[in-house]
Amino acid sequence: MQRYETQRRRAYIVRLIIAQLIVTLVGMIAGYLFGQAAGLLSVLLGALVAFLPQVFFIQRMGVLRSTRPSQAAMRLFRAEAGKFGLTVALFVAVFVIVPPSNPTFFFYAYVAVVLTHWLTPWLIPKKANV
DSSP, rough: OOHHHHHHHHHHHHHHHHHHHHHHHHHHHHHHHHHHHHHHHHHHHHHHHHHHHHHHHHHHTTSOOOOOOHHHHHHHHHHHHHHHHHHHHHHHHHHSSSSOHHHHHHHHHHHHHHHHHHHHGGSSTTOOOO
């Protein structure tokens, strides 16, 4: 049986992912309306560059499983370093392999998905019964 803290973290992560997908979808719609298919692709690439390193961090940090807190600091440093490296690699890959035709949409989507992490706590009720 999972501990309460693990369940609470899982609920937060699910809400975060849903919020990020909604932000991405709204951005893709706006990108299509203002920039046609090129704007839509730029928004999608920007959202993926922000989203994939966060998924890596969650997986590497072991947020969704109950683990010993004694190694939490080491896991945090490794996960954050991996997230940073993956972000840099994805930026390089996007600009070399598939250069976004509209960098404005690309960076707006990237920033919007990253900032969604800060706004998600508002989606969690104060007295969560998970």
